[in-house]
Amino acid sequence: MAAQVKESSLKKWKIEMMKKSVVMAGLLGLFSPLVLQAEDVSPEAMQAKYPDQYQSWLATSEQAERKDMLASYPAAIVLWAGSSYAKEYHSPRGHHFAVADVTHTLRTGVAPAEGTKGLSASCWTCKSPDVPRLIGELGVEGFSAKNFTDLGTEMKSVVYCTDCHVQGTSKLTLPRPHAQEAMAKIHLPFDEQSRHMQGAQVCGQCHVTYYFQPERSNRVNIPWIFGSTADLIEKYYDTRRFYEWIHPISRTPIVKARHPEFEHWSRSAHAKAGVTCIDCHMPESVDEKGKTFTNHQIGQALPNYEQACQACHSDKQALVSRLDTNKAEVEDKARLVEQLLVKAHYEAGAAWDAGASWAIMNDAIMAIRHSQWRWDFAMSSHGLYAHNPQEGIALLNVAIEQATYARSALAEILSMLKVSKVNYPDISTKESAQKAVGIEVEKLTKEKQAFIEQEVDKHWPEVSRHGYQ
Secondary structure, eight states, rough: HHHHHHHHHHHHHHHHHHHHHHHHHHTTTSSTTTTTTTOOOSSSHHHHSSHHHHHHHHGGGGGOOBBBHHHHHHHHHHHTSSSSSGGGBBBOOOGHHHHHHHHGGGOOOOOTTTTTTOOOOGGTTTTTTTTHHHHHOOOHHHHSSBBBBGGGGGOOOSSSSGGGGGGSOHHHBOOOOOHHHHHHHHHHHGGGGGGHHHHHHHTTTTTSSEEEEETTTTTEEEOOSSSSSHHHHHHHHHHHHHOSEEEETOEEEEEEOOHHHHHHHSSSHHHHOOOHHHHHHHHEEEOOSHHHEEEOOOOSSGGGGHTTTTTTTTOOHHHHHHHHHHHHHHHHHHHHHHHHHHHHHHHHHHHHTTOOHHHHHHHHHHHHHHHHHHHHHHHTTTTEEEEEEEEHHHHHHEEEEEEEHHHHHHHHHHHHHTTOOOOOOOOSHHHHHHTTTTOHHHHHHHHHHHHIIIIHHHOOOGGGGTOOO
């Protein structure tokens, strides 16, 4: 009898713990909607409950323009040679295009041969609220271990309410495990922050740099163990001897920065003044009935100058002039870094071809790595000239010094090896630069288009085709 009572009590305890686990998982946004049905989060329900926010969110489908960044800055093709970024790289569009753009880009390629490992499903991480659902079902590493193309049929929604809010409510949340871990690393745990800071962190779960951890099935990881500056992230990568690819020309072990907007903002004048992403990019608006609401058509701040900027910047023309000056200085320094690094990569290649050893090449190669990292940390950050131009200019200044040092060291090595001429490529256009590094764009495009027609158009959800038909 005692044994039966004990067993019954144990069952009750287990059931209670399971209930608590489900509730907690729901608050974190990690459980499948099939399991947690506390609120109806269908488009119809959200439109009825939050009509202004919903309509402004829907308007991101109008933000269809984008810029071919490789055509604008072909030198980047040489810097990114050996990676998928040299194949295609466009400026971002509205959130409604998130699934379609990552589906169609040449960077994600096509389905791998059966039984082989292709691009990690981690590339979906910030594109859809279906990702937290799948992580809840598969586990973090179970999700990231899948191929990108394996989960295309599961991406049924673009960036949506549940990416930022607890289901069916206005309460903010961080549904992605990598973001929760990252904020803990820099001692800013989400649950202990004001709603103001939580708003910035919600944006920062995706507008942040990251890499895929190879030892953890390519799960997304934000490299903030030492801190979130370019120097401290570099320290983390160098300590681990980590690289994402070996440059095919210079043999430099490269690390890639990816849109570190949160990092730059966190050290900016805006952050010190308590101004976050929400204040500038999702300003308070007024509907036809005079009711205020947060505008979810996330976009540039200046078109909403009166709501987003005027309280702090009373002179619009002065603000525009200041932004133009910042942008021009950043662009000028970035182009100089690119010129120096393109030459450094080819000078290193010439030294290797002439029989150079790692013993004499190491310093020059590391200078290329560090210079390119700082250039990338600055230029991959959208809106740097507005968010934190001072840090961007400082990064580019150091990048210039490092690239100049690399070329000086390589000049000595080339002289020692009796190399009198280095053949630099024509990178005046995107096409000539891609040809120089061996990228067969026509072949890649043909393969991609066949995959789109045979797989995506027939089997993937409609959002994967938005803006491409």
